[in-house]
Amino acid sequence: MTFDYDLFVIGGGSGGVRAARIASAEGKARVALAEEYRMGGTCVIRGCVPKKLMVYASEYPGMIEDARAYGWKVEAGAFDWSHFRSQLEVELTRLENAYRGTLKNAGVEVFDQRATVADAHTVALADGRRVTAKHILIATGGKPFIPDVPGAELGVTSNEMFHLEALPKRALVVGGGYIASEFACILNGLGVETTQYYRGAQILRGFDDEARGHVSTAMQAAGVTIHCGTDILRLEKTAGGILAVATDGTEREFDLVMFATGRSPNSRGLGLEALGVEFGRKDEIKVDGWSQTSVPSIYAVGDVTDRINLTPVAIREGHAFADTVFKGEPRQADHDLVASAVFTQPELGAVGLTEEAARAQEPIEVYVATFRPMQTLFAGRQDRVLMKLIVSTASRKVLGCHIVGPGAGEMIQLVGIAVKMGATKEDFDRTVAVHPTMSEELVTLRNPVRRG
Template identity: 70%
Template sequence: MSFDYDLFVIGGGSGGVRAARVAAAGGAKVALAEEDRYGGTCVIRGCVPKKLMVFASEYAGMVEDAQAYGWDIQAGDFNWGSFKVKLHAELDRLEGIYRNLLKNNGVETFDQRAKMADAHTVELADGSKKTAKHILLAMGGRPVWPDMPGAELGISSNEIFHLETLPKDMLIIGGGYIACEFAGIMNGLGVKTTQYYRGAQVLRGFDDEARGLVAEEMCQRGVDLHCGTNILEMRKEGDKIWVKATNGDERLFDQVMFATGRAPNTDDMGLEALGVELGRKGEIVVDEYSQTGVPSIYAIGDVTDRVNLTPVAIREGMAFVETVFKGNPTPVDHDLIPTAIFTQPEMGTVGLGEEEARELEPIEVYATSFKPMQQSFAGRAERVLMKLIVSQASRKVLGCHIVAPGAGEMIQLAGIAVKMGATKEDFDRTVAVHPTMSEELVTMKEPVRTA
């Protein structure tokens, strides 16, 4: 039977766009449908605008540091209006690049919602139907809204980039990396920032010592962080939002942001009727080649809820093209993925945390925490952490954790070594680059503890 396309991709985020353009560049006839803006969560309402806001929020501290270093400069006020205009111009530019990448590779695009009609047919919002030999689902995810009275008064990470004005005070609810990153951003921009998290410590799933230091430093920098605290109800009170918390507090805020998790965009996609299996959170269940139980249908990225990171979605898209269009079956490797969390201080991590590693085998822990030269000279008491988790048996470095300015840049390079299977002795044999913070990774001689 003949199809309209070799491949139809639903979703114009990083993963979908990469798969579509690489397949098309290889000669396949490809179409892609996207109901919102091209670039997806990462480019339009995630990593890119978030990182630009992180940069903006760090300048207040730089002025104080500069004064300590002898510069006669004064900080003015932060102008959200002028920053926002530039921010959105940059996102428009990036969306244009994504659209051009598709166009230049001959991918036909439909700017509307698409859902599945059968194993080889996609139905667009205008009612038209398109057939394809292969269909790739890359719809991504969305912020989850809590079920409680007054929840509609809050915003999510989607809306934070579109605020008309910066609030004077703000409550952020959640303890994951999105909540913690925005707490740092808003605090740095001069917003009085409160954060509630129902768990015992923020950044669950990361190394305990590293997340403990991040939380401590966030508080030092002025974030009013309350763990073991959730909210019960919200209501409008004049121009403000009244919030009642589980710890008995009743407070007023200009703005409340929920960062309480994300869910895959699989609602009303016609998937269950076709026999595409969905997991407990609505994620699409796939095998190691990103294939669903329906042979013609594949899924990549956040909609599969495997490892929800942009570079992973791109990797999955590339592996899909190798498998399906290049006759080279390529499973996706989700092991030892380095990641950065742009909290303030920043955190970079690859491999196992101390607690996870201890459950698996006997380990040695090498760690050092100190005040870095640049901040300490400026009279700031901020601490950084360098930490290695080492297997006693194989001597391999099982995990590397960095909490420090520039941790994201450092972990990218440490990640190569860890992925290659470097041992503690490989680290030890490497000469230190002095004076740097990261030299501590190769100069730690004695374990601080074994487990």
């Protein structure tokens, strides 16, 4: 059978774009890609990139304070949200154009419209056209989950946070994951009176307990009001804003309510159900190690598969798929020991096992250092850094590393290389410290604080 394309990709995020580029430019395939919104996907347009720029913006008040302590005669003016938002849009447009340029240079044909799957080899475009492809790749990412509570339509999600007409005076962030916690810190840093509700016992579930407790304490010291064990019962519109009625019996008024209560795979409504593509309990598309679905010609990568929902992982999955199917280089994406960072204030970087998971697996030693970093200590701040190593008693391998403090995301990237290579505690010990730095503590930890 002759097909219009060797590969048709649905979704123009990082994973889909990488797969399309490699298949076309290096695999010599005829490739098309459809994206119904803006090229770049969640990360570039409404996620990691704009969020990180907002993090940077929110950190300047603290920097200005510190500058005064260092002898600079500076004063902070008012934050101009409209100026920042317009500059942000310029940057996102630049990045979107870069993605488009990458696809064009690779010879990928782009359709700026919605696409669905009509059968195992046919894609239906929104304009009524139908095209055929030997392989179809689903890379449609995820979407914010909105809880089913009365008045939920009064709230916003992370998608809308970058397009607010003005900053609110009082904001409520509902949720305790990394998106919720990051936005709570951003809003607080920009001068918004910020409250965070989370139904669990502690924010940042899934991260190391000691590390997430450290983050929570620091956030509250910086001015974020965190209520754990608390959820929303309903929202009501009032003359002065939005009334949030909570499970702890309180009723408080806010100008903005943001739901950051998780994300769901963007998998439904694509025509996959009728073809027999298997889904998991959270609507994730089920795939094997090669990213292949239960329909052999259809593959899926990225957040829509709900494996590890990180942009670099989606890119690796898309690249591995293209290498395997179009370059004759069979390769599976490696999901083991993936480092990650949470851009709260302070940042949290992590790779490997938490103390809790490691202890359940085998006997361990735990090495911890907490201290006040030189830069903010001089400025009179009470900030504290946490450095933590989890070590196997038997093999001496470093099973996990957890860092809380300025630059934790940058540091964990480099530590991740060592941990991925199987470094032992003695390898860390043999490494000469770089002084004076925060990260030198990772190679000067000598005595375990506990064993288990």
